[in-house]
Amino acid sequence: MKIAVVGSTNIDMVAYAQVLPEAGQTLKGDNFSLGFGGKGANQAVMAARFGAAVYMVNSIGEDVFGDTTLANFAAENVNVEFVSRVSGPSGVAPIWVAADGSNRIIVVPGANGKMTVDQVETAISKIPDLKVVLGQFEIPQNVTAAAFQAARARGAITIFNPAPFEPISDQLRLNCDWIIPNESEFAGLHPAGKLPTTDNEIMELGQILNTNLCVTLGAAGVALLSKGAAVIRIAAPVVKPVDTTGAGDAFVGAFAFGLMQDLPAELAAKMGTTAASLSVTRLGTQASYPTKLEAAEIFSTVSTRS
Ligand code: RIB
Secondary structure (H helix, E strand, O other), rough: OOOEEEEEOOOEEEEEEEOOOOOOOOOOOEEEEEEEOOOOHHHHHHHHHHHEEEEEEEEEEEHHHHHHHHHHHHHOOOOEEEEEEEEEEOOOEEEOOOOOEEEEEEOOOOOHOOOOOHHHHHHHHHHHOEEEEEEEEOOHHHHHHHHHHHHHHOOOOEEOOOOOOOOOOOHHHHHOOOOOOOOHHHHHHOOOOOOOOOOHHHHHHHHHOOOOEEEEEEHHHHEEOOOOOOEEEEEOOOOOOOOOOOHHHHHHHHHHHHOOOOOOHHHHHHHHHHHHOOOOOOOOOOOHHHHHHHHHHHHHHHHHOO
C-alpha cells in the first residue's frame, strides 16, 4: 500500500542564536545549516524512513535547489514520478531557532505555489494501491482539496495538517478524514478562537469540523478524538529540546505510517509522539528525524504494545 504526500518542498536556511533580533537589530548567531524541509517533504521523508512506499506530489523550480531536492528524495526512497519542474525558484524557508529550541519561519513558496489541480488529480488517479494521502497549507488550498476529493473517491484515508494556518474551505474540510492541528491552528479552526484546553473544546471542534481530530500539544503530547469516541490524551516522552523545527511533520509522517499499517489511531499517535520527541533533541529539520533503524525500533516497540 502507498502513501501520497500532496504538498511542499523547501530548502531550509536555519540560523541558531541565543537571542533572536528585534526589528532594526543585528545580532551574531552561533550556527547555520542548509537542509531539506517543507512540511510536505518532511512528512514524506518521515513516513519513508518508517518503511512506507511514499509518492511525493509537488513542483520544484528550475534551480540548484530543485536538483538537490530530487537527490534528497532519491536518497530517502521517496518516489518523484509526480514531482514536476516549473520555471522560477524552488520553495525556501529562512528559519531562526532560539536557545530554547523554539523557531520562527518565513516560507517563500516559489514553485510550490504553482501546483495545479490537473497535476494532482492525474497523480492521485495513477498511484497504485493508494491508502493514505497527506496534505498541508503550503500549496494552493484548492489544489489540496481537489487531491483529497480524488483520493476519497478512490477510498484512500486523507490526513490534513492545517499549517501554516489559513481558513479552511468547505471543499477541503469535507474531504478530510483526519485533521491534525497544533494549538494555534486549533484556535484558528475554532469559530470562537478557543484553545484546546479541555476535552470539551476538542469535542466541540470535532463536531463542528465533522472529522477525526488529533491535536498536537508540544511537550504535553497529543489529544486524539476519533468520531463518536471520547478524547484520548497521549503523553510525549520528556526530552530537552534544542530545535523544534519540523517536529509536527515528524508526528504526521509517523502517524500516517501507523494508519497505513492498520494500527489503531492511538498507537499511530504514540509512534508520532515518539518520533517527534526524538527529533527535537537534534538540530535541523529532516536531519533531526529518526533514522530508518530508529524508526523500525519505534514501530516495533509501539505495535507490540497492542
Ligand atoms: O514544519 C517545518 C517546516 O516548515 C520547515 O521545514 C519549513 O520549510 C517550513 O515548511
